[in-house]
Amino acid sequence: MSSDAAQDLEDAYVYAYPLVLMDTIRAMVTNTETPTADRAPLNQLFHSRDLATPALHSLTRPNVDTLYSQAYLDLGEEPYLLFKPETDRYCSIQPFDGYSNTPAVLGTGGVGGNDAVTYALIGPRFDGALPENVIPVPVSTDFVWLLLRVRCFGPPDLEEPRKIQDSMDLYPLSQHGEEHTYPRGSYTPDLDYVPVQHLQKMDACEYFDRFNSLVASNPGAPEDQPALDRFAALGIGAGLTFDPASLPKSVQERAGQLPGFMGSSKVNESRRMTxxxxxxxxxxSIGNFGTKYLYRARIAHGGFANPVDVTAYPSTQVDSGGEPLTGTKTYNLHFEPGQLPPYGDWGWWSLTAYSASGQLFDNELDRYAIDDSQDLTLNDDGSLDLWISATNPGRGRERNWLPVRPENFGITLRIYFPHVSVNTHDWMPPKVTVVPSTEPQAVTQ
Known part of the structure; x- marks a missing residue:
């Protein structure tokens, strides 16, 4: 045991966080007998048939640009095959391993592109053969979360992305070439919880017992071994038992502080963000975190994301003066001519507002995002003004209005397949400026 065992315990909590969090989500999401719009038994797909609304709670800071499909897989016994049909629109598949890394980007802009493709998700111990014309996707853990996104151009366009969802298939390797069966799951009322809140109530014993059970089939990467060796001295690791009573008092005290650690200032101040x-x-490093364990945990806690070369996520919670954004004010984003967010093939941009807890806002227009497929009003010189407020800005501005509520909020500008200038910061979003309260705010009926 090292001389700073209490710090080692904190480091172990951070290291384990993505795996324990995702397993906590898995337990809730797979808690169903048959697939629904937001749940499915283990190793089965479920499809959100509508764009995200404030009623969606299974995802934090969801986009309003795509229909989501998801599945939680256990690759311990055999690989699972995923069929994706040919598409003429953005259809991306992001697999997460147990530590929230993305081993490959599949579909549009990645492996397989928009062709009809069958992928094989392969766990770390598989050494068998795959069928011909199947693309292998090796994953370093048995635990896999699949997050699929299909572009939808608003509610009138739902039919087409739903057809793509209906054409997808997920089945075990042993059923390849045979009729597929989808076992019935089970339901337990105790597993109906909000995952992050449930995790925050989990004491250190339950937390590390869960990790110790999971890590046996979800080993870390070779570069994790020095950290894992430190954790083993505390009874944290595959085949070990965490018993705080056998550890020094300083470790026991730190164990009692861990449940709220991810919301601490230490975590917030250590963010690796520009x-x-x-x-x-x-x-x-999003999607390939290496040994950046604290950053990895913070991203998992705040909401999982695409690698930044697939989707850039400039976000802010403050205005141009550094004051928190609040729905009690009206804000303007002014894009100069030729300075709209730049992107490559199959890309687009959208602007979404979120509450402090990462949820969408109810509003009179049922509008939760603005994107460049909408009929926005450009100024005569080709510039674009967007308006953000809790009250309708009126005077012809409603078409470019992103509604919020009279409370603090944040906004995220998603840029899909961003031009390299976005991530080098040669292109920058405009500042969020406060509209003076003396300016007329007539409401458009």
Whole structure:
């Protein structure tokens, strides 16, 4: 045991966080007998048939640009095969391993592109053969979360992305070439919880017992071994038992402080993010975190994301003066001519507002995002003004209005397949400026 065992315990909590969090989500999401719009038994797909609304709680800071499909897999016994049909629109598949890394980007802009493709998700111990014309996707853990996104151009467009969802299939390797069966799951009322809140109530014993059970089939990477050796001295690791009563008093005291650790100032101050003019950019290590364990845990806690070369996520919670954004004010984003967010093939941009807890806002228009497929009003010189407020800005501005509520909020500008200038910060979003309260705010009926 090291001389700073209490710090080792804290480091172990951080290291284990993505795996324990995702397993906590898995237990809730797979808690159903048959697939629904937001749940499915283990190793089965479920499809959100509508764009995200404030009623969605299974995802934090969801986009309103795509229909989501998801599945939680256990690759311990055999690989699972995923069929994706040919598409003429964005259809991306992001697999997460147990530590929230993304081993490959599949579909549009990645492996397989928009062709009809069958992928094989392969766990770390599989050494068998795959069928011909199947693309292998090795994953370093038995635990896999699949997050699929299909572009939807608003509610009138739902039919087409739903057809793509209906054409997808997920089945075990042993059923390849045979009729597929989908076992019935089970339901337990105790597993109906909000995952992050449930995790925050989990004491250190339950937390590390869960990790110790999971890590046996979800080993860390080779570069994790020095950290895992330190954790083993505390009874944390595969085949071990965490018993705080056998540890020094300083470790026992730290164990009692862990449940609220992810919301602490230490975590918030250590974020590996770039802040420019109030906009926060994610680190390029998203999806391939290496040994950046604290950053990895913070991203998992705040909401999982695409690698930044697939989707850039400039976000802000403050205005141009550094004051928190609040729905009691009206804000303007002014894009100069030729300065709209730049992107490559199959890309687009959207702007979404979220509450402090990462949820969408109810509003009179049922509008939760603005994107460049909408019929926005450009100024005569080609510039674009967007308006953000809790009250309708009126005077012809409603078409470019992103509604919020009279409370603190944040906004995220998603840029899909961003031009390289976005991540080098040669292109920057405009500052969020406060509209003076003396300016008329007539409401458009």
């Amino acid at each position: 802040a420019i003019d109030g906009w926060i950019y994610l680190d390029e």
